[in-house]
Amino acid sequence: MEKYLAVLKEHHFKITPRRKAVLELFLREKRYLGPYEIKQMLEKASLEVGLPSIYRILEELEGSGILVKIEHSSRRLYYSLCRNPQVSHHHFICSKCNKVEEVEFCNFSEISSFIEKKLNARVQHHSLHIEGLCSECRVENSS
Amino acid sequence: MEKYLAVLKEHHFKITPRRKAVLELFLREKRYLGPYEIKQMLEKASLEVGLPSIYRILEELEGSGILVKIEHSSRRLYYSLCRNPQVSHHHFICSKCNKVEEVEFCNFSEISSFIEKKLNARVQHHSLHIEGLCSECRVENSS
DNA sequence: GTTATAAATAGAAATCATTTCTATTTATAT
DNA sequence: ATATAAATAGAAATGATTTCTATTTATAAC
Ligand SMILES: [Mn+2]
Ligand SMILES: [Mn+2]
Ligand SMILES: [Zn+2]
Ligand SMILES: [Zn+2]
Secondary structure, three states: OHHHHHHHHHOOOOOOHHHHHHHHHHHHOOEOEOHHHHHHHHHHOOOOOOHHHHHHHHHHHHHOOOEEEEEOOOOOEEEEEOOOOOOOOEEEEEOOOOEEEEEOOOOHHHHHHHHHHHOOOEEEEEEEEEEEEOHHHHHHHHO | OHHHHHHHHHOOOOOOHHHHHHHHHHHHOOEOEOHHHHHHHHHHOOOOOOHHHHHHHHHHHHHOOOEEEEEOOOOOEEEEEOOOOOOOOEEEEEOOOOEEEEEOOOOHHHHHHHHHHHOOOEEEEEEEEEEEEOHHHHHHHHO
């Protein structure tokens, strides 16, 4: 937690009860979470937070590298904690339990140089969406 | 064109003037196109098509493998022609002129087996969003 | 060519996630 | 303690996408 609060300070964000509460939620949950779901979870913990505030906080946390945005096929917004923003990596999403796991691997430079050569283009960004069944859900499914 | 109409028939879709008109648009344009933009382009060609019909047609064409859906960072829907749906490949999007180019390359199996080993998970789907400047826009920019 | 049929379409309306706006409150530096 | 900019709530707006239904149309069978 301290680690993340420090990051917020670096980005000149104030440490507020709402920001802390949202952070705590993500530290506890391995699943990706959506704005409304977050609102309800905070309510259960007796903290009323307006939806616009939640949207704003999520954006700020993402901008600071603390959260990753997940573009769900439903086209709704979800977020989950990114535990290692420093190195280039990806995230594996379990389509059954919605768990998000770090994938400390990225071979994008291969595609990137293929494109730069073949298309004579300049590659700027990439994002990889990887979905499947996590170790637990995989077993459950085969029974 | 004939090739794509055949695909539609395989999928038991009727060959209608709207479907043909939408297809023609994509055959001419290298850019990705959005639903409303498509409506306007068809209007200019004197064909009135309702927005719901356009959304439906685009989904059908995507489901048939003729178009690729593009998840823009604005979170709006765009589509472009996929010229080779058979082999596993990706698409390069120019962030300046919106051109979409085929990338006949996919090294996803490396990440996939990394994940399956490291996380003991089952990988099911992946999609890669690659953005940058195409050969033309790259030059313009450096001037 | 007719006809029967399911599929396709238009247009109005609804949906609903997300964003905007503004008055009020709060964290924090001094 | 105080000043200040930042954060927040809540109401309202937005706007892309979807739903619904009556009407039209492509197509296959005759
Ligand atoms: Mn991460
Ligand atoms: Mn393609
Ligand atoms: Zn799982
Ligand atoms: Zn370009």
